[in-house]
Amino acid sequence: MKNISVTSTIDKPRETVFAAFTDFDQLARVLHSATEVTFVTPEKTGLGTKWVQVTQEGEETSSGTHHIIELTQNQSFTMVSLDSISKETMSFTFADQGQATQVDFRMEGIPISGLAKLASPFLSKLIKKAMQEDLDRMKAHIESQS
Numbered sequence: 001m002k003n004i005s006v007t008s009t010i011d012k013p014r015e016t017v018f019a020a021f022t023d024f025d026q027l028a029r030v031l032h033s034a035t036e037v038t039f040v041t042p043e044k045t046g047l048g049t050k051w052v053q054v055t056q057e058g059e060e061t062s063s064g065t066h067h068i069i070e071l072t073q074n075q076s077f078t079m080v081s082l083d084s085i086s087k088e089t090m091s092f093t094f095a096d097q098g099q100a101t102q103v104d105f106r107m108e109g110i111p112i113s114g115l116a117k118l119a120s121p122f123l124s125k126l127i128k129k130a131m132q133e134d135l136d137r138m139k140a141h142i143e144s145q146s
Contacts, residue, residue, distance in 0.1 A: 004124060005106040006132045009097050010139045017101040018074045018094050020142045028053040030141045031134045047071040086110060105135050
């Protein structure tokens with residue numbers, strides 16, 4: 001699976017946007033629509049944080065483990081996600097855009113299951129659309145906060 005990236009401008013200062021994205025319980029629930037989040041590490045934010053999240057789409061329930069492997073305060077963070085279908089590396093970069101913040105969301109996925117390996121060349125457009133929807137949901141959530 002190739003690198004896929006999407007961008008959004010959020011009408012809040014970078015520090016506020018970064019804080020919202022690095023509230024990993026909130027990130028899992030808003031960005032990925034997780035129904036359950038369980039932290040594996042004692043810390044719930046910062047470098048090294050690890051959690052398992054459960055998501056449900058229709059009748060399908062899935063879970064994945066997420067681990068923060070890089071974090072530069074108010075600038076960027078990278079997490080790896082592992083589930084039964086793929087291993088993904090997701091990077092988020094934050095930059096000032098006047099009074100707003102530009103968020104770049106980049107993902108590289110490595111299919112694990114046979115079906116995912118076969119389907120991955122055809123899924124890029126669907127994945128990009130889903131990533132943009134995820135980012136738009138996070139944008140709406142952050143901008144609705146006072």
